[in-house]
Amino acid sequence: DTGVSQDPRHKITKRGQNVTFRCDPISEHNRLYWYRQTLGQGPEFLTYFQNEAQLEKSRLLSDRFSAERPKGSFSTLEIQRTEQGDSAMYLCASSPGTGGTDTQYFGPGTRLTVL
Amino acid sequence: TQLLEQSPQFLSIQEGENLTVYCNSSSVFSSLQWYRQEPGEGPVLLVTVVTGGEVKKLKRLTFQFGDARKDSSLHITAAQPGDTGLYLCAGRLEGTGGFKTIFGAGTRLFVKA
Numbered sequence: 679d680t681g682v683s684q685d686p687r688h689k690i691t692k693r694g695q696n697v698t699f700r701c702d703p704i705s706e707h708n709r710l711y712w713y714r715q716t717l718g719q720g721p722e723f724l725t726y727f728q729n730e731a732q733l734e735k736s737r738l739l740s741d742r743f744s745a746e747r748p749k750g751s752f753s754t755l756e757i758q759r760t761e762q763g764d765s766a767m768y769l770c771a772s773s774p775g776t777g778g779t780d781t782q783y784f785g786p787g788t789r790l791t792v793l
Numbered sequence: 794t795q796l797l798e799q800s801p802q803f804l805s806i807q808e809g810e811n812l813t814v815y816c817n818s819s820s821v822f823s824s825l826q827w828y829r830q831e832p833g834e835g836p837v838l839l840v841t842v843v844t845g846g847e848v849k850k851l852k853r854l855t856f857q858f859g860d861a862r863k864d865s866s867l868h869i870t871a872a873q874p875g876d877t878g879l880y881l882c883a884g885r886l887e888g889t890g891g892f893k894t895i896f897g898a899g900t901r902l903f904v905k906a
Contacts, residue, residue, distance in 0.1 A: 720797075721881075769835050779841050781841045784837070785835050
């Protein structure tokens with residue numbers, strides 16, 4: 679297994695457009711997380727899934743954001759009507775979902791630029 | 794509000810120097826991770842510490858978890874230019890509502906040759 683992958687790595691869009699990002703977690707991992715990271719900050723939690731169930735959403739996740747994990751494997755994060763403030767690095771992570779530490783492993787991220 | 798404060802925010806040193814990065818909180822963590830992130834990439838896991846007082850070593854990097862599991866430190870001996878990057882700590886909190894992982898803002902390290 680090659681770890682968590684994300685696609686695309688970079689996305690440039692115009693304000694008002696919709697964008698969708700994909701994350702493929704480590705294959706045996708049950709939990710999948712989405713984070714947003716802006717320059718000079720650590721990752722901020724957006725949402726996470728346990729298998730296909732979305733169990734928690736941050737208040738940062740406005741109604742323009744939606745995430746799915748339909749078969750408990752890959753996940754998509756969609757942003758509708760993008761705004762310039764959405765420009766950030768969007769990180770996906772996965773974890774086993776069992777065991778004591780449940781350490782998260784990150785993908786390379788998708789950098790979004792909204793013009 | 795649960796916060797994880799990292800210090801210093803920025804550190805520029807010469808190759809060969811030693812340094813320590815700190816991660817502090819008022820919250821008790823069930824575990825704490827240290828990650829290193831390079832520009833344009835996702836964080837890469839360095840270590841997970843679980844037990845209060847635990848010390849782990851990874852080559853020239855030494856990680857310590859505080860006895861009360863509220864703080865942690867990362868010490869780098871004889872820093873090299875390849876150590877340059879953003880160092881993030883992340884604490885795992887478990888409560889009645891489930892679990893949560895919070896990240897510090899990071900320490901940006903620059904090691905000059």
